[in-house]
Amino acid sequence: MKNFILLVVLAISFTSCAVVKEYEKVYVNDEEMQLSAKNTERFETNFQIYREGASGANGGRSGGGCGCN
Amino acid sequence: MNKYLIISLLFSFVGFSQQDSTGYKKRVLDAAEVDLLFSYYNQDGKNAAVTGGEGTEELSDATSSIVVQLPLNEDDVLTIDAGISAYTSASSSNINPFDGDINRTASPFSASSGASRQDVLAHFNPTYQHSSDDRKSTYNVNAYIANEYDYFSLGLGAGYSRFFNEKNTEFSISGKVYLDTWNPQYPTELRDGFFDSRITGNGNYTNQFSAFEKENRNSYSLSLGLMQILSEKVQGSIFMDVVLQNGLLSTPFQRVYFGDTSDFYIQEFQLADDVERLPDSRLKIPIGARLNYFMNDLVVLRTYYRFYSDDWGLSSHTASLEIPIKISDSFTLYPNYRFYNQTAADYFYEKEGALSSYEFYTSDFDLSKYKSHQYGLGFRYRDIFTRTKLLRFGLKTVDLRFANYNRSTGLNAFIVSLGATFVVD
Numbered sequence: 001m002k003n004f005i006l007l008v009v010l011a012i013s014f015t016s017c018a019v020v021k022e023y024e025k026v027y028v029n030d031e032e033m034q035l036s037a038k039n040t041e042r043f044e045t046n047f048q049i050y051r052e053g054a055s056g057a058n059g060g061r062s063g064g065g066c067g068c069n
Numbered sequence: 070m071n072k073y074l075i076i077s078l079l080f081s082f083v084g085f086s087q088q089d090s091t092g093y094k095k096r097v098l099d100a101a102e103v104d105l106l107f108s109y110y111n112q113d114g115k116n117a118a119v120t121g122g123e124g125t126e127e128l129s130d131a132t133s134s135i136v137v138q139l140p141l142n143e144d145d146v147l148t149i150d151a152g153i154s155a156y157t158s159a160s161s162s163n164i165n166p167f168d169g170d171i172n173r174t175a176s177p178f179s180a181s182s183g184a185s186r187q188d189v190l191a192h193f194n195p196t197y198q199h200s201s202d203d204r205k206s207t208y209n210v211n212a213y214i215a216n217e218y219d220y221f222s223l224g225l226g227a228g229y230s231r232f233f234n235e236k237n238t239e240f241s242i243s244g245k246v247y248l249d250t251w252n253p254q255y256p257t258e259l260r261d262g263f264f265d266s267r268i269t270g271n272g273n274y275t276n277q278f279s280a281f282e283k284e285n286r287n288s289y290s291l292s293l294g295l296m297q298i299l300s301e302k303v304q305g306s307i308f309m310d311v312v313l314q315n316g317l318l319s320t321p322f323q324r325v326y327f328g329d330t331s332d333f334y335i336q337e338f339q340l341a342d343d344v345e346r347l348p349d350s351r352l353k354i355p356i357g358a359r360l361n362y363f364m365n366d367l368v369v370l371r372t373y374y375r376f377y378s379d380d381w382g383l384s385s386h387t388a389s390l391e392i393p394i395k396i397s398d399s400f401t402l403y404p405n406y407r408f409y410n411q412t413a414a415d416y417f418y419e420k421e422g423a424l425s426s427y428e429f430y431t432s433d434f435d436l437s438k439y440k441s442h443q444y445g446l447g448f449r450y451r452d453i454f455t456r457t458k459l460l461r462f463g464l465k466t467v468d469l470r471f472a473n474y475n476r477s478t479g480l481n482a483f484i485v486s487l488g489a490t491f492v493v494d
Contacts, residue, residue, distance in 0.1 A: 064288025
């Protein structure tokens with residue numbers, strides 16, 4: 001529950017920022033600013049799912065699909 | 070039956086969307102793209118779960134995948150992700166440490182050359198994505214099929230995302246179900262009819278093993294995400310998964326040795342008292358956040374943090390930092406570092422730490438308390454004009470990544486990944 005409240009507070013703080021116009025997005029549209037992982041990073045995420053007790057919240061699998069933790 | 074239903078549904082969706090396209094719109098994806106991916110992974114350690122927490126963890130894995138993105142019309146993209154992973158494992162070879170070379174002394178610290186030494190995993194993962202006319206909403210459905218000798222997985226998922234606030238904010242929600250099935254492979258000494266005249270110990274070898282009744286594992290996950298542009302040079306996202314798993318969550322070939330039973334050996338190999346026993350349900354809640362900062366034309370900071378907890382008593386923190394450095398228009402360097410720590414699951418015991426009267430136990434060090442450090446370096450070559458041609462394919466990017474992973478339990482791993490993206494002319 002504590003985590004969920006923290007998430008809601010973070011979400012509200014996030015969305016209360018000033019709007020950046022399309023013509024001002026040259027930096028955030030830069031390829032290196034993408035919020036998703038690159039395709040080649042999937043292999044690192046995959047071995048971490050096998051070797052670590054935690055998983056998820058990173059765009060990879062969070063449980064199921066393999067005989068791993 | 071389920072497999073055919075999923076594939077039929079997917080193609081029905083595709084057919085429907087193709088008929089629906091009218092008028093001019095900017096395409097979501099201009100041309101088909103093909104990603105060729107390869108990785109080689111190697112690890113070694115001394116805490117193999119197959120041999121009850123003591124034994125070689127040596128493992129090598131080579132994986133190759135192909136990801137094809139096909140624009141079906143202005144709005145729709147079909148992505149096919151397929152791959153094969155082949156591994157060789159000294160650890161899993163000790164499911165049966167007594168087969169293979171007859172001159173080898175059976176030991177948890179050496180590999181058997183028997184059949185369980187290697188396996189192949191194949192996966193097929195199609196995704197169909199539709200974008201709304203105003204490009205503010207995206208819908209997707211996906212399927213996942215994977216198969217290896219002792220495990221079959223069938224997954225189905227769907228997701229929705231929506232931009233708000235002049236595309237400064239994006240909310241996403243997705244769900245996924247995996248219906249997995251084990252083909253349990255038990256340690257050889259626990260199988261019916263096992264006999265070996267070389268057994269040493271006090272009295273006759275007995276164990277408290279019984280085969281698992283359930284062989285299925287179902288996983289249900291719900292993911293929520295929020296992306297926000299915070300300023301002209303900063304953007305971030307927060308996301309949370311809620312994952313419920315039930316069924317056979319133990320790995321059937323992972324041995325456990327109790328502290329209150331007699332020890333029996335064949336040569337240097339101790340015979341199992343049981344396999345790991347874990348609860349048949351698990352609730353996982355990971356919460357993560359990313360924050361990226363465009364420092365200047367040369368350097369970008371990419372940060373990530375995740376807190377994870379589950380009802381097995383395991384919690385963890387993950388933090389990582391990657392600093393893309395643009396050496397030129399075509400070359401970028403990616404030094405990166407990742408820190409991870411976790412507490413032990415309630416059911417983890419080192420070798421002979423559990424008692425035979427306990428209900429749940431495992432000696433899998435992946436569920437023990439530890440911390441790990443991962444250091445990596447990546448290179449990217451990028452040519453937005455795709456001047457290098459191979460038949461009808463223009464080379465867009467080449468990625469090469471190396472990472473070294475060190476765990477406080479003594480496990481060390483190394484991975485190299487290579488990827489090339491081609492655009493179809």
